[in-house]
Amino acid sequence: MTFDYFELSEQFDKIEEKLGHLKGNELAWDYLVAARDQLGGFAAPGDDYMPVNLWLEDCKFPVPGNEVDPTRWFEFTFWVPFDTIRDHPNPEELGAANAQYMKDVAKGALEAWNNGASWASGLASYCRQVSDSFTRANAATICNALEDLHTYVTSDFSVNVLDDPFGIETIRTQWTGKSGTHFNTFYANYDGQVAQMAWASVQVAQTFAAAAHVIHGTQQGVLEFAKSIVKIIDQQLEAWAPYGPPPRDAPEQPAWVADVTKIVTSGWKVLGHVPVVKDVKSQFDAVITAGTDVSNFVKTIADVTGTDLPTLKKTLDAADSDEIYKLLTETLYDDYQQKYVDAMDSLRNGSSIDPDDSGYEPPVNTSDVLGDLPPPWFPREDMPSEESLR
Amino acid sequence: MSDEIYVPIVKIYTAARQGIPDQAEDLALIGGRLASIVDTLDVQAAKAGEPAALRDALTIAARVHDGIRRGITTLNHAAVALELTGDDYVATDTQARDEFDQWGGALKNVEVTRTAVPGDIGSPEAPGAVTDVTIGFGLHYPTYVTPSDYDPTSPSEDKGDRDETASDDSDDLGLPHDPTDDY
Numbered sequence: 001m002t003f004d005y006f007e008l009s010e011q012f013d014k015i016e017e018k019l020g021h022l023k024g025n026e027l028a029w030d031y032l033v034a035a036r037d038q039l040g041g042f043a044a045p046g047d048d049y050m051p052v053n054l055w056l057e058d059c060k061f062p063v064p065g066n067e068v069d070p071t072r073w074f075e076f077t078f079w080v081p082f083d084t085i086r087d088h089p090n091p092e093e094l095g096a097a098n099a100q101y102m103k104d105v106a107k108g109a110l111e112a113w114n115n116g117a118s119w120a121s122g123l124a125s126y127c128r129q130v131s132d133s134f135t136r137a138n139a140a141t142i143c144n145a146l147e148d149l150h151t152y153v154t155s156d157f158s159v160n161v162l163d164d165p166f167g168i169e170t171i172r173t174q175w176t177g178k179s180g181t182h183f184n185t186f187y188a189n190y191d192g193q194v195a196q197m198a199w200a201s202v203q204v205a206q207t208f209a210a211a212a213h214v215i216h217g218t219q220q221g222v223l224e225f226a227k228s229i230v231k232i233i234d235q236q237l238e239a240w241a242p243y244g245p246p247p248r249d250a251p252e253q254p255a256w257v258a259d260v261t262k263i264v265t266s267g268w269k270v271l272g273h274v275p276v277v278k279d280v281k282s283q284f285d286a287v288i289t290a291g292t293d294v295s296n297f298v299k300t301i302a303d304v305t306g307t308d309l310p311t312l313k314k315t316l317d318a319a320d321s322d323e324i325y326k327l328l329t330e331t332l333y334d335d336y337q338q339k340y341v342d343a344m345d346s347l348r349n350g351s352s353i354d355p356d357d358s359g360y361e362p363p364v365n366t367s368d369v370l371g372d373l374p375p376p377w378f379p380r381e382d383m384p385s386e387e388s389l390r
Numbered sequence: 391m392s393d394e395i396y397v398p399i400v401k402i403y404t405a406a407r408q409g410i411p412d413q414a415e416d417l418a419l420i421g422g423r424l425a426s427i428v429d430t431l432d433v434q435a436a437k438a439g440e441p442a443a444l445r446d447a448l449t450i451a452a453r454v455h456d457g458i459r460r461g462i463t464t465l466n467h468a469a470v471a472l473e474l475t476g477d478d479y480v481a482t483d484t485q486a487r488d489e490f491d492q493w494g495g496a497l498k499n500v501e502v503t504r505t506a507v508p509g510d511i512g513s514p515e516a517p518g519a520v521t522d523v524t525i526g527f528g529l530h531y532p533t534y535v536t537p538s539d540y541d542p543t544s545p546s547e548d549k550g551d552r553d554e555t556a557s558d559d560s561d562d563l564g565l566p567h568d569p570t571d572d573y
Binding site: 027038039081100101104111112115130148165166167168175179197326330333369370373 | 394395396397401402404405408409410412416419420423424427430431434435437438439441442443444446447448449450451453454456457458460461463464468471472475538539540542543544545548549552555556559560563565566567568569570572573
């Protein structure tokens, strides 16, 4: 299954919008509770007060498809002192002030609801930022390039050049003097140099193959995860009864979180290690075979799809937007981005990324490979330049 | 020229004009393909956030490419050196001149060729990547691919900013004036 960045990006947009709605419900609900509590609650402040009860009207939280009408839940009690009523020239005005309060509260609750979107604003961009490192690269493009690397570079290097029909071997041994000596040195080292280049090309392929596996596995996982978060928010929006109140229970369905470490190590074990060869010249065939193994491995990377992946258990403790936000961002950061970084970093330092598997080593250690590279190939001074000969 | 060579002149010219250039051509072909593969991998490494391991791998690939370029240069020098030595041999040795005169091979009148050395691919391990984007009709222009964010803002920092916004919004909104305060 090819990873579609735009599909993921769309899920992040949905999450921002829906989580904004959920937060809006919570903010508006809290606002209504605060406005009601401000009046002093249901208990009379003293003996000489008369309660005036008014129900909230015309207040709906406009969640598309899951509108919430809290009016049946909110009865407000205005405690008016008897003295005030008795002394007021026109007691009806007192009622008007209370009614105005109710209208202002209904209006304020809607504004509070809209602040949910303001709270969530930029969340999709943040999610894109957190997942930037592992979602932009294309594993299939890398894999195709690695197959080309094997076909057109590694396996195209040829050794035993001295067996050629052009008599270079004879010339090499029968040419004396300065040029002849250079010629001899150059060809004496030729096969070894070419074999080194083939070996180094396999190391490049090995590193990128291991990386492509990490990229692909993480990308598959993150899309499933984002979809599961959208589902969880939808469930919570539905759980808000049409007449309130907020849901108390966390969603039963846990978030779908890929176990990136397990995905990575299981693939890398298949990839194996490129044999460390001290004398690559005599083991040129082994080098090419190692290249073929890498090339075969990259053909299988795309087979790992969402449903095959090992997962982590992540359940929610609460049902509100803050908890879902935490689950979303911390999982994206800790269980995807940081695991991705750990996996990529381990390819450089050779340290294990799986705490459960102490004997496991990543398939490549690029610091060591760089250290093992003989610098530089084919020194220019092996042959005098044309100009120096004329 | 102080060099001496004890090989039939035809062998010398054949190696200089065909054998060695063929080897150089083989390397040049590999070099050209490697350059295009490295270009692809460089772009992908940038998009993957430039992990150090991939930068190392690109360094290794660039060294291979550099090795190929040096190999071709040296092979070119070798072919020319051999050709000049052959010329010298023909000019100074009767037997060599006779052999040359009797030679009827297709390579007899061929100039020694120098294989074009593939262009330097620079430092693909450097941050970002420059690649050609084709826009159709054979037109293309270089585009810089920015590295992805390998070290994003932590959730706690983002959450802090978000909660601050919510708190400001809530303060701005406030509650309506409580009418019972006036009674």
